[in-house]
Amino acid sequence: MFNLKELYQEVIVDHNRNPRNFGKLENPTQIAEGHNPLCGDKLTLYLKIEQQIITDVRFDGSGCAISVASSSLMTDALKGKTIQQADELFQDFYHLMVETADSDTKKSEKLGKLAVLFGVKAYPTRVKCATLCWHAMQAGLHDQNSTAIKTE
Ligand code: ZN
Numbered sequence: 120m121f122n123l124k125e126l127y128q129e130v131i132v133d134h135n136r137n138p139r140n141f142g143k144l145e146n147p148t149q150i151a152e153g154h155n156p157l158c159g160d161k162l163t164l165y166l167k168i169e170q171q172i173i174t175d176v177r178f179d180g181s182g183c184a185i186s187v188a189s190s191s192l193m194t195d196a197l198k199g200k201t202i203q204q205a206d207e208l209f210q211d212f213y214h215l216m217v218e219t220a221d222s223d224t225k226k227s228e229k230l231g232k233l234a235v236l237f238g239v240k241a242y243p244t245r246v247k248c249a250t251l252c253w254h255a256m257q258a259g260l261h262d263q264n265s266t267a268i269k270t271e
Contacts, residue, residue, distance in 0.1 A: 127238030130192075135184040140194035144177040151259035153180075153251040160186040160248055164194075164255040173197050173205060178252065185239055185248040192233050193252050202260055208233075209253055216240065216250060 144165035151164045160182030167175040176197045178190045197205055211226055212233060220240075227234040239249045 127235045130232065130235040131184060131188040131238075134188035134191040138178075138187050138191040140177045140191065140198075142177055142179055144175055147175075147177075149259040149262075151255040153255035153258075155182070155186065155247050155251045157244065158183055158186070158248050160251055162186065162190055162252060162255065164190070164252060164259055166256075166259045168202065168260070171202050173200050173202070176256075182251070183245075183248055185236075185245050186251050189236055189249045190252040192236065193256065196231070196233055197256065205256065205260060209257055212236075212253060213250065217246060
């Protein structure tokens with residue numbers, strides 16, 4: 120294991136050991152796959168979207184601590200959000216995780232617990248582990264490479 124700051128590590132270890140929202144979702148409206156060949160992380164994200172609101176979201180698969188913790192934290196954050204809010208969350212998260220080296224404290228605060236994942240930025244090869252589920256979420260919401268399940 121690598122040295123994340125202690126607090127960060129604690130949250131990540133907790134979410135890796137006891138991932139929230141882990142397991143298949145009954146009757147999802149969208150399923151998206153994520154695969155990170157660099158690390159071997161593979162996950163499936165199940166979304167239930169009703170009237171533009173993410174009413175439920177779960178994931179399964181296998182991956183490293185970072186990818187599982189990120190999925191766990193993300194799924195927790197997504198429940199009850201509208202698609203638009205989920206997109207905004209993705210943009211804020213992705214911006215701070217990938218596009219900027221600065222830590223924008225205000226934006227970080229807005230992201231709450233998700234900000235613990237920014238500790239991973241110190242390990243550039245692991246950033247893809249943390250963003251994997253987020254890309255899957257975007258695919259699921261916007262039908263890119265995801266399996267859309269028709270609802271009656
Ligand atoms: Zn990984």
